[in-house]
Amino acid sequence: MTDILDVLVVGGGPVGACAAALLVRGCEGGAGRVAVLEPKRPRLPPSESPIDPRVVAISRASERILDAAGAWSLVSGLSMDGCGVRAARLCPYERMRVWHESVAPDSPGTLVFDAADVGEPNLGYIVESRVLQAALLDAFSDAGGSIEAAHLQALHVRADCVNVETSGGPLAARLVIGADGAQSAVRQAVGLSVEVSDYRQTAIVATVATERPHAGTAWQRFMRNGTLAFLPLADGTSSIVWSADNEVAGELLAAPAVDFAVELDKASALALGATRLVSERASVPLRRLAAHHYVAQRIALLGDAAHVVHPLAGQGVNLGMLDSAALAQLLLAARGEREDPGALRVLRRYERWRKSEVALMGAAIEAFDRFLAHGSGPLSRLAQQGLGWVNRSQQIKRLFIQRALGVTGELPLAARRGS
Numbered sequence: 221m222t223d224i225l226d227v228l229v230v231g232g233g234p235v236g237a238c239a240a241a242l243l244v245r246g247c248e249g250g251a252g253r254v255a256v257l258e259p260k261r262p263r264l265p266p267s268e269s270p271i272d273p274r275v276v277a278i279s280r281a282s283e284r285i286l287d288a289a290g291a292w293s294l295v296s297g298l299s300m301d302g303c304g305v306r307a308a309r310l311c312p313y314e315r316m317r318v319w320h321e322s323v324a325p326d327s328p329g330t331l332v333f334d335a336a337d338v339g340e341p342n343l344g345y346i347v348e349s350r351v352l353q354a355a356l357l358d359a360f361s362d363a364g365g366s367i368e369a370a371h372l373q374a375l376h377v378r379a380d381c382v383n384v385e386t387s388g389g390p391l392a393a394r395l396v397i398g399a400d401g402a403q404s405a406v407r408q409a410v411g412l413s414v415e416v417s418d419y420r421q422t423a424i425v426a427t428v429a430t431e432r433p434h435a436g437t438a439w440q441r442f443m444r445n446g447t448l449a450f451l452p453l454a455d456g457t458s459s460i461v462w463s464a465d466n467e468v469a470g471e472l473l474a475a476p477a478v479d480f481a482v483e484l485d486k487a488s489a490l491a492l493g494a495t496r497l498v499s500e501r502a503s504v505p506l507r508r509l510a511a512h513h514y515v516a517q518r519i520a521l522l523g524d525a526a527h528v529v530h531p532l533a534g535q536g537v538n539l540g541m542l543d544s545a546a547l548a549q550l551l552l553a554a555r556g557e558r559e560d561p562g563a564l565r566v567l568r569r570y571e572r573w574r575k576s577e578v579a580l581m582g583a584a585i586e587a588f589d590r591f592l593a594h595g596s597g598p599l600s601r602l603a604q605q606g607l608g609w610v611n612r613s614q615q616i617k618r619l620f621i622q623r624a625l626g627v628t629g630e631l632p633l634a635a636r637r638g639s
């Protein structure tokens with residue numbers, strides 16, 4: 221007979237690994253009761269290896285959650301050499317410059333967010349996805365958690381537990397957390413329905429060298445047919461995320477590197493001078509996804525398994541980390557009350573909490589895409605001018621910066637200052 225785990229996390233991506241690490245660190249003597257099912261475990265890369273083009277911008281809230289999960293020292297430790305000098309891996313960014321193609325990048329119509337305006341050292345960090353994931357899985361296993369290198373094949377929800385069939389053998393748990401990404405097998409196995417809309421856009425991701433230094437700044441240009449972001453990397457190069465209509469993206473991906481750089485220079489209005497590709501181009505088709513319910517009896521969905529948002533605001537992982545911290549907090553409280561972690565009444569608290577927060581952020585991102593990245597009507601013109609107006613109001617700018625730092629809304633304890 222298989223031992224029954226308290227929690228099985230299916231998918232050890234950054235979000236699932238984060239939930240698992242928080243749970244294991246929060247429950248004394250309970251490490252053996254939490255396991256992660258993850259077929260592709262990355263390792264922390266050697267410090268001299270090139271930076272992977274798949275990077276994410278993480279917020280202050282995520283930094284605090286990573287710290288609570290025991291992973292921040294592993295992520296940030298990579299950026300320090302023996303003398304405490306930053307080396308080429310993790311990049312803090314101090315400013316953001318956001319502008320519409322109807323104005324020049326250095327015009328007063330450009331919205332500039334500066335960490336100094338809110339007394340912060342930076343607005344967040346750019347970090348490789350694989351580093352985030354590897355550090356969180358290491359923090360989980362260092363705290364005694366076990367990682368099964370297998371994938372989910374089927375699951376059956378029973379009255380007292382979930383029986384799980386995996387490529388590595390059977391498992392059973394009182395709660396199964398589905399953190400297995402946008403195509404979640406957990407979500408599909410239990411029939412949790414989703415609303416999906418196709419943006420008809422593809423994100424092109426690559427690393428580029430630029431003529432002028434990025435100056436610790438994230439740059440974002442809204443255009444009539446998409447958005448282009450430059451995220452600063454610690455070795456002086458920048459990671460681009462160019463979300464373009466599918467047809468345009470197809471041509472950009474097929475173009476020789478030199479021609480691609482010419483198009484990139486036009487799209488960036490040479491904000492950082494001329495560019496040169498220094499990595500392969502990767503592409504991701506963009507879809508929005510929202511699960512109608514995040515929970516069912518003995519099941520909870522986290523991160524991209526529950527919601528996928530447009531990458532223009534760089535919020536996917538950040539929302540997922542907040543999901544992880546909220547669920548872990550509620551499960552640890554339930555454990556203190558000797559409640560069953562799979563009980564629907566416990567899980568519904570999580571759903572009520574996070575669904576409304578995600579919906580707020582999702583609506584803001586949709587508005588940016590509709591009015592700034594695509595629209596051409598009066599509302600779009602208003603939104604475009606709005607960037608300049610916001611730029612002139614310190615008070616409104618501060619509100620936006622707090623949002624970007626992820627320190628507003630109903631925060632889990634792990635995301636709060638000094639927790």
Ligand SMILES: Cc1cc2nc3c(=O)[nH]c(=O)nc-3n(C[C@H](O)[C@H](O)[C@H](O)COP(=O)(O)OP(=O)(O)OC[C@H]3O[C@@H](n4cnc5c(N)ncnc54)[C@H](O)[C@@H]3O)c2cc1C
Pocket residue numbers: 230231232233234235236257258259260275276277278370371372373399400401402405423425461504522523524525531533534535536537538539540
């Ligand atoms: C171009 C682009 C740029 C982005 N930039 C940002 C950014 O700047 N900031 C930000 O916050 N977000 C960003 N995002 C979003 C972010 O990448 C995702 O939200 C994030 O990766 C979701 O993490 P996750 O752990 O939920 O899912 P995933 O990263 O998809 O991980 C799922 C895990 O589940 C495992 N898995 C899958 N199926 C199974 C199975 N059957 N059994 C067991 N395991 C399984 C997989 O191996 C994987 O490890 C960006 C996204 C894109 C496309």
